[in-house]
Amino acid sequence: AQRVTQPEKLLSVFKGAPVELKCNYSYSGSPELFWYVQYSRQRLQLLLRHISRESIKGFTADLNKGETSFHLKKPFAQEEDSAMYYCALRVGTYKYIFGTGTRLKVLA
Amino acid sequence: ETGVTQSPTHLIKTRGQQVTLRCSSQSGHNTVSWYQQALGQGPQFIFQYYREEENGRGNFPPRFSGLQFPNYSSELNVNALELDDSALYLCASSLGGVTSGNTIYFGEGSWLTVV
Numbered sequence: 171a172q173r174v175t176q177p178e179k180l181l182s183v184f185k186g187a188p189v190e191l192k193c194n195y196s197y198s199g200s201p202e203l204f205w206y207v208q209y210s211r212q213r214l215q216l217l218l219r220h221i222s223r224e225s226i227k228g229f230t231a232d233l234n235k236g237e238t239s240f241h242l243k244k245p246f247a248q249e250e251d252s253a254m255y256y257c258a259l260r261v262g263t264y265k266y267i268f269g270t271g272t273r274l275k276v277l278a
Numbered sequence: 279e280t281g282v283t284q285s286p287t288h289l290i291k292t293r294g295q296q297v298t299l300r301c302s303s304q305s306g307h308n309t310v311s312w313y314q315q316a317l318g319q320g321p322q323f324i325f326q327y328y329r330e331e332e333n334g335r336g337n338f339p340p341r342f343s344g345l346q347f348p349n350y351s352s353e354l355n356v357n358a359l360e361l362d363d364s365a366l367y368l369c370a371s372s373l374g375g376v377t378s379g380n381t382i383y384f385g386e387g388s389w390l391t392v393v
Contacts, residue, residue, distance in 0.1 A: 176320075213385060213387070256321075264334040266323060
């Protein structure tokens with residue numbers, strides 16, 4: 171079965187604390203994984219993709235095929251990171267499977 | 279560069295009615311996907327259109343149908359509306375087709391409430 175699991179609906183951290191948003195996937199093929207973010211009153215937008223191996227806004231995510239995970243990390247949370255985060259798996263050439271999302275709240 | 283635009287932003291329909299939602303792709307994009315996002319859930323893939331042809335479909339019944347026009351804009355039609363169809367409907371566009379995994383860009387969505 172093709173599935174993306176984000177176990178936490180809400181994650182609250184204090185400003186300056188490390189953040190880790192968990193994502194696990196189930197897929198028999200070669201996975202291509204993404205993190206999308208939705209800030210308040212804004213549209214869903216791409217944050218990063220695993221094939222780029224980039225750091226965006228201080229966030230990184232490493233694909234771990236052994237653990238079938240793609241956790242999103244940031245060493246020091248900022249208040250402006252507060253948003254809804256979705257992990258997504260691209261299946262085939264056209265379909266994305268999204269997790270249910272994690273709301274990150276960064277407290278002052 | 280013009281982003282993905284959707285209309286209407288909100289609408290209310292009665293069970294059994296039909297609805298049409300519209301989407302204008304980002305400039306230059308020839309591929310459009312539609313997603314349904316129920317409250318508290320992530321977006322779920324409905325279908326994708328590439329150069330006016332449906333080239334992928336998720337687990338949605340045939341009463342969900344779509345069109346893509348020569349200018350790459352798109353419509354999502356839902357017939358015989360049910361209460362569970364109440365959701366945010368997202369349109370996403372990208373450049374490329376069946377062999378491409380290019381980034382998809384989302385619109386702000388159309389909120390549909392079925393009463």
